[in-house]
Amino acid sequence: MIRILSVRLLQAILVMVAVTAIAFVMFRFVGDPVAAMVREGATQSEKDALRAALGLDKPLVVQFLEFVGRVLQGNFGTSFRYQQPVAVLLLSRLPATMELVFVATVMSLAVGIPLGVVCALKPNGFFSRLTQSATLVGISMPTFVTGLLLILIFAVNLRWLPSSGRGEVVDLGFWQTGFLTISGLKSLILPSITLALFQLTLIMRLVRSEMIDVLSSDYIRFAFARGLPRSYIYGRLALRNALMPVVTVTGLQIGQLIAFAIVTETVFQWPGMGLLFTNAVGYPDIPVLSAYLLFVGFLFVLINMIVDILYTFIDPRLRTR
Numbered sequence: 001m002i003r004i005l006s007v008r009l010l011q012a013i014l015v016m017v018a019v020t021a022i023a024f025v026m027f028r029f030v031g032d033p034v035a036a037m038v039r040e041g042a043t044q045s046e047k048d049a050l051r052a053a054l055g056l057d058k059p060l061v062v063q064f065l066e067f068v069g070r071v072l073q074g075n076f077g078t079s080f081r082y083q084q085p086v087a088v089l090l091l092s093r094l095p096a097t098m099e100l101v102f103v104a105t106v107m108s109l110a111v112g113i114p115l116g117v118v119c120a121l122k123p124n125g126f127f128s129r130l131t132q133s134a135t136l137v138g139i140s141m142p143t144f145v146t147g148l149l150l151i152l153i154f155a156v157n158l159r160w161l162p163s164s165g166r167g168e169v170v171d172l173g174f175w176q177t178g179f180l181t182i183s184g185l186k187s188l189i190l191p192s193i194t195l196a197l198f199q200l201t202l203i204m205r206l207v208r209s210e211m212i213d214v215l216s217s218d219y220i221r222f223a224f225a226r227g228l229p230r231s232y233i234y235g236r237l238a239l240r241n242a243l244m245p246v247v248t249v250t251g252l253q254i255g256q257l258i259a260f261a262i263v264t265e266t267v268f269q270w271p272g273m274g275l276l277f278t279n280a281v282g283y284p285d286i287p288v289l290s291a292y293l294l295f296v297g298f299l300f301v302l303i304n305m306i307v308d309i310l311y312t313f314i315d316p317r318l319r320t321r
Contacts, residue, residue: 008308012301019297020071023290024064054080071294077287081280086291090273095176096166097265097272101257103188104196109250112200116207117239123212135201143260147194147267154190162187164269191268195261199253206249210242251307255300 034051051057055066070077076086119128155163167183169176178184214220215238223233258273265274273292280288 005305005309008305012305015301016294016297019294020068021064023293023297024067026293067290076291076294079280079285079288081283081285081288086287089276089288090291090295091174093271093273093276096178096270097258097261097274099178100188100191100195100261100264100270100272101254103192104199104257105250105254107192108196108200108203108253112203113207113239113246116204117211117234119204119208120211120215121234123208128208131204135205138197138201141197143194143198143263144267146197147191147264150190150194151267161190163190166271191264191270194267195257195264199250199257202249202253203246206246207242210245211238214238214242247310248307251303251310252300255296255303258299259296 034047034054034056038047038050048057055063058066067077074087076090078084079086079089082089115131119125119131122128151163154161162183165187167178167185167187168181169178169184170180178188220233220238223237260274261270261272262274262278264270265272266278269275273295276288277292279285280292
């Protein structure tokens with residue numbers, strides 16, 4: 001286990017070095033922040049002074065080395081638009097995004113796994129065929145279309161749920177949560193469904209496929225021949241082995257949900273990191289863009305390490321190896 005963690009840690013460091021370089025180089029070509037920050041009719045000397053104050057007049061190599069030095073100290077610079085430390089901005093938006101991703105993940109697992117098992121037990125049944133057809137629609141439909149349809153039905157026509165915003169939140173020190181208020185919970189429903197729909201359909205189809213393969217294996221036939229209870233065979237033997245790829249996909253999907261919650265947060269005006277990133281692109285706010293990419297890259301690396309560790313708990317054969 002120590003050797004595996006050491007190798008994973010070395011890989012994580014190399015990946016983060018590459019992500020840091022990409023984050024620095026990529027967003028140097030999205031626009032000139034000086035042009036967006038200066039007043040209209042500013043003179044060239046004023047622009048040059050602002051450029052020097054931001055450190056944009058230095059050579060690119062010097063800027064990169066200074067950027068890496070700040071990142072190692074946990075300093076991602078100051079936002080060009082908000083004139084606040086980027087780390088403070090990200091931490092203030094982090095609770096909204098993490099709660100949205102958490103609810104979407106729980107929703108997709110709670111619905112996707114049971115649906116996949118039911119469809120695998122009777123793969124040619126009417127319910128299985130109907131569910132398979134419905135999941136095709138869920139996979140094919142763009143996220144923003146799903147969000148707009150949900151807003152139209154449940155917020156505009158039925159007026160059951162709010163169409164935007166996070167609702168009332170409770171301040172728990174450094175964390176602001178909407179789980180403790182009615183308006184906060186109601187505001188979570190539509191964006192969570194929108195964000196969870198693709199992951200739900202993916203998990204359901206994956207569980208169905210894996211369960212069908214596992215149920216056709218020899219040890220499952222032997223378990224039936226021994227007269228073991230069906231609940232034990234399906235829940236303990238078959239489902240546990242079918243969850244291996246599900247763990248991998250779920251781990252990667254959590255990272256993607258955080259990275260690609262941008263569309264959902266923009267549609268519902270959810271005050272998370274995705275909406276902050278969208279606003280930073282139009283400004284352009286280079287420190288925010290770079291810090292967001294680094295944060296997402298770090299989450300992917302961390303989630304991959306956690307998934308590798310979970311493998312050893314799900315499959316005992318990996319521990320013996």
